[in-house]
Amino acid sequence: MSEANGHKEKPRLTNPPKTIDFRISRRERLGAQQYTETFEIPYRKNLNVISALMEIRKNPVTKEGKQTTPPVWDMNCLEQVCGICTMVIDGRVRQSCSALVDDLLIGSGGNTITLEPMSKFPNVRDLQVDRTRMFNHLKQVQAWVELDGTHDLGAGPTMTQAVQQERYAYSRCMTCGCCLEACPQYHDDNYIGPQAIAQARYQNMHPTGKSTIDERLNGLMGEDGITNCGNAQNCVQVCPMSIPLTRAIYETNRDITFNALFGWLRK
Amino acid sequence: MAGKIKIAVVGGGLAGLAATMKIAEAGYEVDLLSVVPVKRSHSVCAQGGINGAVNTKGEGDSPAKHFDDTVYGGDFLANQPPVQKMCEMAPSIIYLFDRMGVPFSRTKEGLLDFRRFGGTLHHRTAFAGASTGQQLLYALDEQVRRFETDGKVNKFEGWEMLSLVLDDHQVCRGLIAMNLQTLELKEFSADAVIMATGGPGLIFGKSTNSMVCTGSAVSACYQQGAKYANGEFIQVHPTSIPGEDKLRLMSESARGEGGRVWVPRNTDDKRNPKDIPETERQYFLEEKYPAYGNLVPRDIATREIFQVCIEGHGVGGENQVYLDLTHIPAETLDRKLGAILEIYEMFVGDDPRHVPMRIFPGVHYSMGGLWVDFEQRTNIPGLFAAGECDYSIHGANRLGANSLVSCVYGGFVAAPNAIDYAKNVERKNTETNGVHATELRRQQEINLQIIKNKGSENQYKLHEEMGKWMTDNVTVVRYNDRLKATDEKLLELQDRFKRISINDSNLWATQAVPHARQLKNMLELARVITLGALQRDESRGAHYKPDFPNRDDERFLKTTIAEWSAEEPILSYEAVDIGLIEPRKRDYSKGGKKEGKQPQETLRLAEQAAASGLPVKEGADQIREGGYDQKPENLSGAKIWSQEKGELIDPETEAETRVQQGKDIDAAGGKQTDER
Ligand SMILES: Cc1cc2nc3c(=O)[nH]c(=O)nc-3n(C[C@H](O)[C@H](O)[C@H](O)COP(=O)(O)OP(=O)(O)OC[C@H]3O[C@@H](n4cnc5c(N)ncnc54)[C@H](O)[C@@H]3O)c2cc1C
Ligand code: SF4
Ligand code: SF4
Ligand code: FES
Numbered sequence: 001m002s003e004a005n006g007h008k009e010k011p012r013l014t015n016p017p018k019t020i021d022f023r024i025s026r027r028e029r030l031g032a033q034q035y036t037e038t039f040e041i042p043y044r045k046n047l048n049v050i051s052a053l054m055e056i057r058k059n060p061v062t063k064e065g066k067q068t069t070p071p072v073w074d075m076n077c078l079e080q081v082c083g084i085c086t087m088v089i090d091g092r093v094r095q096s097c098s099a100l101v102d103d104l105l106i107g108s109g110g111n112t113i114t115l116e117p118m119s120k121f122p123n124v125r126d127l128q129v130d131r132t133r134m135f136n137h138l139k140q141v142q143a144w145v146e147l148d149g150t151h152d153l154g155a156g157p158t159m160t161q162a163v164q165q166e167r168y169a170y171s172r173c174m175t176c177g178c179c180l181e182a183c184p185q186y187h188d189d190n191y192i193g194p195q196a197i198a199q200a201r202y203q204n205m206h207p208t209g210k211s212t213i214d215e216r217l218n219g220l221m222g223e224d225g226i227t228n229c230g231n232a233q234n235c236v237q238v239c240p241m242s243i244p245l246t247r248a249i250y251e252t253n254r255d256i257t258f259n260a261l262f263g264w265l266r267k
Numbered sequence: 268m269a270g271k272i273k274i275a276v277v278g279g280g281l282a283g284l285a286a287t288m289k290i291a292e293a294g295y296e297v298d299l300l301s302v303v304p305v306k307r308s309h310s311v312c313a314q315g316g317i318n319g320a321v322n323t324k325g326e327g328d329s330p331a332k333h334f335d336d337t338v339y340g341g342d343f344l345a346n347q348p349p350v351q352k353m354c355e356m357a358p359s360i361i362y363l364f365d366r367m368g369v370p371f372s373r374t375k376e377g378l379l380d381f382r383r384f385g386g387t388l389h390h391r392t393a394f395a396g397a398s399t400g401q402q403l404l405y406a407l408d409e410q411v412r413r414f415e416t417d418g419k420v421n422k423f424e425g426w427e428m429l430s431l432v433l434d435d436h437q438v439c440r441g442l443i444a445m446n447l448q449t450l451e452l453k454e455f456s457a458d459a460v461i462m463a464t465g466g467p468g469l470i471f472g473k474s475t476n477s478m479v480c481t482g483s484a485v486s487a488c489y490q491q492g493a494k495y496a497n498g499e500f501i502q503v504h505p506t507s508i509p510g511e512d513k514l515r516l517m518s519e520s521a522r523g524e525g526g527r528v529w530v531p532r533n534t535d536d537k538r539n540p541k542d543i544p545e546t547e548r549q550y551f552l553e554e555k556y557p558a559y560g561n562l563v564p565r566d567i568a569t570r571e572i573f574q575v576c577i578e579g580h581g582v583g584g585e586n587q588v589y590l591d592l593t594h595i596p597a598e599t600l601d602r603k604l605g606a607i608l609e610i611y612e613m614f615v616g617d618d619p620r621h622v623p624m625r626i627f628p629g630v631h632y633s634m635g636g637l638w639v640d641f642e643q644r645t646n647i648p649g650l651f652a653a654g655e656c657d658y659s660i661h662g663a664n665r666l667g668a669n670s671l672v673s674c675v676y677g678g679f680v681a682a683p684n685a686i687d688y689a690k691n692v693e694r695k696n697t698e699t700n701g702v703h704a705t706e707l708r709r710q711q712e713i714n715l716q717i718i719k720n721k722g723s724e725n726q727y728k729l730h731e732e733m734g735k736w737m738t739d740n741v742t743v744v745r746y747n748d749r750l751k752a753t754d755e756k757l758l759e760l761q762d763r764f765k766r767i768s769i770n771d772s773n774l775w776a777t778q779a780v781p782h783a784r785q786l787k788n789m790l791e792l793a794r795v796i797t798l799g800a801l802q803r804d805e806s807r808g809a810h811y812k813p814d815f816p817n818r819d820d821e822r823f824l825k826t827t828i829a830e831w832s833a834e835e836p837i838l839s840y841e842a843v844d845i846g847l848i849e850p851r852k853r854d855y856s857k858g859g860k861k862e863g864k865q866p867q868e869t870l871r872l873a874e875q876a877a878a879s880g881l882p883v884k885e886g887a888d889q890i891r892e893g894g895y896d897q898k899p900e901n902l903s904g905a906k907i908w909s910q911e912k913g914e915l916i917d918p919e920t921e922a923e924t925r926v927q928q929g930k931d932i933d934a935a936g937g938k939q940t941d942e943r
Contacts (some may be wrong), residue, residue: 051511051512060736138409145368156365168396171369
């Protein structure tokens with residue numbers, strides 16, 4: 001983020017190309033064959049991947065001049081907070097709404113940008129995937145605070161600024177799936193993954209949420225549980241919200257050990 | 268009657284989830300439909316916070332003042348009883364979210380922290396970093412997931428509601444929705460339906476809204492007989508970051524935390540903004556509105572910025588002004604505004620901690636929406652509405668951080684009323700008399716028509732054209748001739764719409780069919796907005812006509828009601844319930860915001876509060892005798908920014924300076940907007 005003295009300017013694209021090629025993975029429907037099409041659009045300043053896709057969608061003709069179907073992708077907030085537009089861009093999983101064309105071109109040094117769907121989720125069509133399983137993971141760890149009721153019962157528990165700030169960091173997870181895409185241990189939904197572990201940790205940190213910590217830890221101790229983590233740390237590196245994932249994994253492991261050791265005492 | 272009841276909630280933003288949670292908690296079954304997975308709803312975008320007069324800063328804040336600020340901020344166009352109820356409920360809503368685990372920012376003591384937002388002098392806005400909407404939505408999402416796990420909630424994510432199912436007596440019996448992967452249509456029969464589908468920003472092409480905010484579902488209800496109210500009241504946010512795909516919001520909290528809006532005094536000044544000395548900067552909001560300074564309500568800020576730019580005084584002569592945070596220490600900024608500064612940095616590339624941001628107004632919020640009564644019932648029996656898609660709370664202009672609270676309030680009120688209705692509604696033989704199948708067939712035919720059409724028009728280009736016309740002519744400044752021309756344009760677009768051909772031959776998960784349907788509905792709603800604006804020959808809140816610069820209570824202290832007909836919207840006007848606070852001139856440039864009949868009004872408020880059993884908090888009085896102009900008991904919190912060096916000064920002195928300066932402005936020829 002900001003530096004103590006002076007500010008760092010992002011590098012600028014000084015010599016933009018006239019046109020940009022978008023190599024886009026296509027798939028007609030779930031289970032169909034995947035193929036690639038290339039679209040050429042004129043370079044403009046301030047493009048992000050989404051605005052380029054919008055441009056292509058208006059008139060879907062490939063670089064070779066073939067009329068084709070418009071690429072399908074998901075988008076909503078366009079501010080990198082809903083997580084829906086996640087895809088693999090030039091080999092890296094990230095949100096397409098915050099992927100600025102200039103930055104991508106600086107990164108690659110060329111004039112081609114490659115768009116692929118995430119590979120670890122069912123590919124609905126083109127760049128669209130189905131991440132329902134991530135929401136199921138949240139059910140599995142009971143990622144909520146158990147309330148007596150939603151009627152007026154006055155203020156919640158007090159909390160120090162330090163705890164609040166730590167919880168805030170976890171609260172920003174938008175279930176985008178970058179962490180699962182990057183995790184070498186996650187495939188075929190064999191492992192619940194860092195997202196759900198972090199959300200369990202988030203709830204376990206809450207004074208009321210703590211009361212159901214056992215249920216949450218239970219959700220993480222099955223075959224698809226936390227022990228699958230090989231500590232490769234890819235997840236933290238790709239997480240767009242900088243969720244402290246490895247810390248969550250470490251602390252949750254600690255809680256589980258503690259529970260295993262002393263759990264019977266509380267029974 | 269008896270038996271199981273079923274309620275359908277359309278939309279899983281704050282309003283929809285709030286309603287769903289309440290219904291499920293009461294033990295009833297809910298079908299929850301949403302275009303996007305509910306956790307990805309537009310509500311995640313809200314950055315600034317949620318209002319509730321919890322009065323933790325010893326400022327003597329109270330629900331009564333929140334009520335007054337809201338009504339006054341809305342230029343008296345809101346029916347007052349529901350606004351009052353909302354403001355009374357607001358503190359408990361914030362506490363509930365606190366209990367659900369929202370990581371609200373805290374004071375040193377570990378209590379909830381509050382910040383000050385536009386249109387009030389109180390610290391009334393609870394916030395979670397700078398991504399409050401995200402955290403509030405997630406908290407509800409978590410609770411609803413709990414009920415889903417218990418089998419109380421059936422989620423239909425990736426389903427778009429297309430139309431209502433109405434029986435022969437125009438009673439709502441459910442709805443038709445489309446699966447966005449398969450294009451399968453399905454009937455959802457329900458004893459009551461709650462609409463919570465959010466705003467219609469996409470009618471303006473680019474806006475600060477998310478891409479599902481088309482208003483399409485609401486337009487469908489309107490075309491089936493639901494009344495649409497106050498459509499012409501569209502809030503344009505003063506500070507957005509112009510972008511290719513959308514206008515990204517720079518939250519008002521940037522101003523709340525001390526951000527200052529300025530332009531170089533000399534438009535040709537090409538210097539780096541940091542090198543322009545204070546004396547050569549024009550802090551035009553602070554100069555004109557000394558009391559509120561950069562925190563004037565957003566409609567005023569918007570118009571001032573718009574005005575400065577169209578008069579050619581924007582930075583570099585372009586449509587942009589500076590929003591400057593560089594005088595605030597970077598750590599403070601990171602702590603309080605981290606998320607929104609990241610947005611700017613991410614999408615523009617400059618670091619706002621060190622370089623003033625460039626911003627321009629962007630379409631942001633619709634005060635108008637489905638007409639509802641004080642129980643969130645629309646005019647169609649069995650159909651309820653809550654959240655941004657209803658018109659009820661914000662009048663002619665919404666105050667910052669008041670939407671989230673109104674969404675939750677709306678959901679909380681709609682839910683029990685829908686349950687009550689569903690328990691008592693006669694069902695007769697609606698299941699068997701075929702109304703659902705008939706409506707399903709009608710929708711099927713619309714789809715087939717769209718798919719079959721072969722014409723030369725492009726749906727996305729039509730959308731762009733509509734957006735541009737609406738943005739240019741139906742936003743900040745409105746002229747009747749241009750409004751008329753816009754309506755003609757909309758008619759032309761409606762005609763051209765008949766000649767679109769979808770450019771997707773693959774119907775699996777196609778976005779072309781849904782978009783075409785949305786476009787058609789958006790065009791209908793665009794006419795409501797435009798014609799409502801055309802007929803309202805006055806200026807009020809977000810609606811501003813230079814040719815009619817004053818508020819005209821005699822003719823227009825009325826709710827605009829639009830009803831659909833095949834030719835054009837039929838407009839009528841309904842009296843506004845102003846029984847609690849007497850309308851007064853809205854003027855943020857003067858000393859207090861109070862004038863004229865203050866004491867009486869305060870008395871009435873006090874009686875009202877007593878009668879309604881408003882909780883009386885410890886500490887400062889809720890309602891001061893003799894009006895708000897009196898010195899507050901406790902000045903410690905009631906500080907406001909001075910226009911000088913951004914230092915805090917007390918409001919007493921401030922009021923005097925401001926009155927003096929207000930006079931100066933008047934003497935110098937005044938400005939029209941000061942009168943409003
Ligand atoms: C950038 C930004 C910042 C904001 N900041 C603040 C703030 O700080 N404080 C504040 O109080 N307010 C703020 N607002 C306003 C506030 O965010 C919105 O008014 C509010 O979130 C609307 O919530 P909602 O529940 O009505 O609808 P939304 O959150 O918009 O949800 C609509 C839901 O309806 C669904 N839907 C839509 N159409 C259909 C259909 N046809 N079929 C099925 N489902 C459908 C969608 O999938 C979605 O789930 C902000 C708005 C923006 C744009
Ligand atoms: S933890 Fe990070 S990468 Fe994983 S889903 Fe959440 S936000 Fe995305
Ligand atoms: S640290 Fe664990 S969860 Fe994260 S990427 Fe590695 S294996 Fe996966
Ligand atoms: S569209 Fe929401 S994260 Fe990109």
